Amino acid sequence: MSNIVLEAKNIIKHFYDPIDIKVLNNISFKLSKGEFASITGKSGCGKSTLLYILSTMDTNYEGHLWIDQIEMGHKNEKALARVRNEKIGFVFQFHYLLNEFSVLRNVMLPGEKLAKLSKQELEHQAYEKLKILGIENEALKKPNQLSGGQKQRVAIARALINNPIIIMGDEPTGNLDKKNGDIVFDIFKELAEVYNQTLLIVTHDIDFASKTHRIIEMEDGKILNTPSLSASI
Amino acid sequence: MNLKLLYEISFSLLMARWKQTLVAAIGVTFGITMFVALLSFMSGLNGLLDGLILNRTAHIRLYNEIKPTAVQAVDQYYNNPQQHNFIHSVKPNNKGLKIRNSEAIIDALKKDNRILGIAPKINTQVFYQVGTINLTGSINGVDVYEENRLFKFGDYVVKGNYIDLQNTPNSIILGIGAAQTMLVNIGDIVNITSINGNKIPLKVVGYFQSGIQDIDKVQSYTSLKTAQKILGESNNYLTDIQVKLNNILWAPEMAKEMQRQFDLDALDIQTANSQFETGSKVRNIISYSVGITLLIVAGFGIYNILNMMIYEKMDTIAIMKATGFNGKDVKRIFISIALSIGIFGGLFGLLFGFGLSVLIDNAPFETASLPTIKTFPVTYNPLFYIVGIIFSIVTTYFAGYFPSKKASKIDPVVIIRGK
Numbered sequence: 001m002s003n004i005v006l007e008a009k010n011i012i013k014h015f016y017d018p019i020d021i022k023v024l025n026n027i028s029f030k031l032s033k034g035e036f037a038s039i040t041g042k043s044g045c046g047k048s049t050l051l052y053i054l055s056t057m058d059t060n061y062e063g064h065l066w067i068d069q070i071e072m073g074h075k076n077e078k079a080l081a082r083v084r085n086e087k088i089g090f091v092f093q094f095h096y097l098l099n100e101f102s103v104l105r106n107v108m109l110p111g112e113k114l115a116k117l118s119k120q121e122l123e124h125q126a127y128e129k130l131k132i133l134g135i136e137n138e139a140l141k142k143p144n145q146l147s148g149g150q151k152q153r154v155a156i157a158r159a160l161i162n163n164p165i166i167i168m169g170d171e172p173t174g175n176l177d178k179k180n181g182d183i184v185f186d187i188f189k190e191l192a193e194v195y196n197q198t199l200l201i202v203t204h205d206i207d208f209a210s211k212t213h214r215i216i217e218m219e220d221g222k223i224l225n226t227p228s229l230s231a232s233i
Numbered sequence: 234m235n236l237k238l239l240y241e242i243s244f245s246l247l248m249a250r251w252k253q254t255l256v257a258a259i260g261v262t263f264g265i266t267m268f269v270a271l272l273s274f275m276s277g278l279n280g281l282l283d284g285l286i287l288n289r290t291a292h293i294r295l296y297n298e299i300k301p302t303a304v305q306a307v308d309q310y311y312n313n314p315q316q317h318n319f320i321h322s323v324k325p326n327n328k329g330l331k332i333r334n335s336e337a338i339i340d341a342l343k344k345d346n347r348i349l350g351i352a353p354k355i356n357t358q359v360f361y362q363v364g365t366i367n368l369t370g371s372i373n374g375v376d377v378y379e380e381n382r383l384f385k386f387g388d389y390v391v392k393g394n395y396i397d398l399q400n401t402p403n404s405i406i407l408g409i410g411a412a413q414t415m416l417v418n419i420g421d422i423v424n425i426t427s428i429n430g431n432k433i434p435l436k437v438v439g440y441f442q443s444g445i446q447d448i449d450k451v452q453s454y455t456s457l458k459t460a461q462k463i464l465g466e467s468n469n470y471l472t473d474i475q476v477k478l479n480n481i482l483w484a485p486e487m488a489k490e491m492q493r494q495f496d497l498d499a500l501d502i503q504t505a506n507s508q509f510e511t512g513s514k515v516r517n518i519i520s521y522s523v524g525i526t527l528l529i530v531a532g533f534g535i536y537n538i539l540n541m542m543i544y545e546k547m548d549t550i551a552i553m554k555a556t557g558f559n560g561k562d563v564k565r566i567f568i569s570i571a572l573s574i575g576i577f578g579g580l581f582g583l584l585f586g587f588g589l590s591v592l593i594d595n596a597p598f599e600t601a602s603l604p605t606i607k608t609f610p611v612t613y614n615p616l617f618y619i620v621g622i623i624f625s626i627v628t629t630y631f632a633g634y635f636p637s638k639k640a641s642k643i644d645p646v647v648i649i650r651g652k
Binding site (some may be wrong): 035048054057070077078081082084086090092094096098099100109110112113114115158162170224 | 235238246249545549554557558561562640644649
């Protein structure tokens with residue numbers, strides 16, 4: 001099954017503070033290449049917690065996680081950082097752009113860290129990504145000169161720079177108005193359908209979720225609908 | 234490539250907070266400036282104070298000390314361990330102050346290449362006759378040229394020329410205190426009575442000021458020949474042989490060696506003036522501890538600013554970690570911020586420290602007791618500058634280390650989810 005991008009098996013997560021709560025209870029599912037999936041559920045159902053485990057940033061869990069068919073459980077901090085750098089693109093509710101750098105440089109930073117391309121090639125790549133998102137004209141501005149919607153698009157461009165195998169989003173439209181939210185959704189859709197990009201988006205926006213190809217609904221740390229592959233696409 | 238990227242990020246973070254960074258750097262600059270200036274000044278002062286004594290003191294002084302014979306004759310004769318000799322009222326023996334066979338000793342010393350120079354001397358008590366009053370004093374008969382070469386005699390002759398002592402027969406350079414008491418001017422004649430009763434008139438050719446009043450009141454200088462004449466002794470009469478070595482540290486050992494070789498008493502400078510070394514050491518400790526204190530205070534400033542910067546840049550750190558920078562990268566970024574503050578602050582500190590030293594060096598400092606000193610003494614020692622920059626780098630590294638470690642441990646999930 002070479003087209004499985006991400007697989008989680010029996011993931012269990014406890015919060016111990018203030019009391020022992022089992023936030024995630026035996027989560028298992030698979031995500032294939034090109035899928036545009038959303039995780040939905042009520043606030044506190046553990047959907048964000050799951051995303052951060054899947055993103056390798058949270059390593060305190062039980063169970064198994066494969067990204068690009070490689071087991072993540074035994075890797076150290078440095079190796080996980082490398083995985084995030086190379087294989088995962090992130091879009092958060094907040095844009096997290098660095099105001100000290102230009103838009104272009106913000107997009108380039110993860111690529112510079114990866115250091116696979118020369119600076120010129122990387123700059124070209126960054127322009128390409130900005131072009132996909134329709135903001136190539138803003139490349140040389142500072143992030144604080146942009147509108148909220150534009151900033152979020154820059155953040156998406158940054159997520160794309162290393163051509164990740166999966167893009168993860170945590171409420172990427174949560175801070176945006178309806179119009180900008182729609183733009184971001186359309187971009188995600190285009191990425192999935194035109195560029196065959198795998199996306200996994202956490203959202204509580206039912207509207208947004210319903211338009212994605214696959215909905216993973218969660219309640220009380222469990223996935224409600226059976227995570228069969230046939231349910232998708 | 235990766236390091237360059239990290240340095241670029243550090244630089245941008247630094248520039249984004251350039252005012253605070255500047256304050257931190259000024260803290261370091263101030264610390265290093267004071268450190269360098271203080272050490273330069275202190276060691277200049279040490280050099281001056283030591284020089285007061287050390288320049289004028291022989292490294293080894295050979296002389297005859299009046300003391301009882303170490304082994305009494307009776308002990309040599311009856312040295313049976315079964316018996317014990319009791320001798321009452323032992324007196325020192327009178328072998329005289331004269332160094333016997335002085336010419337041969339001087340010849341032998343001149344051949345030793347560890348020795349920089351030799352200045353023979355005659356030291357004797359005299360009375361200065363002023364009207365009906367006799368003032369006690371002491372006269373040093375010296376080899377004028379050697380005394381000047383080895384012990385900077387000329388520096389302390391404040392009026393008149395020291396060479397006249399050699400050129401004018403029966404001349405004397407009076408201590409300035411003695412001259413003032415006797416109310417004599419240059420060119421006047423003073424009458425001297427030696428301890429064995431000889432009366433000799435001497436012509437005053439100069440005043441001498443050592444800076445130590447008690448000495449200036451009693452001490453005077455004549456040439457060797459004049460001193461021999463005062464005492465009525467032959468021209469090989471000497472009481473002291475002053476030896477200056479190429480390295481002052483050899484003195485204690487060579488003193489012992491000479492004592493054995495020539496059967497004379499030999500006093501090395503370290504034994505004679507041990508209090509000066511102690512003084513220098515204490516002053517050095519004070520200046521180092523003040524300098525280090527200043528730097529530690531500056532270090533706390535850097536620590537604070539980095540902590541604040543990390544607090545402000547939590548988001549930046551979180552996103553960098555999320556997008557693939559590892560903890561070590563983050564640590565490196567903040568340590569390089571701290572180090573660049575330390576290096577630039579330190580370099581400016583060295584520059585200002587040098588400037589301040591020059592300023593002190595040129596500040597007028599005139600005191601009656603130190604006739605040769607016109608400005609404050611300052612030493613320019615490259616070692617202080619090297620130590621200064623090393624200190625600044627080390628303190629800023631440690632000041633940056635703990636905040637950086639904290640930054641590297643930041644959990645991006647906590648920050649991002651907290652929004």
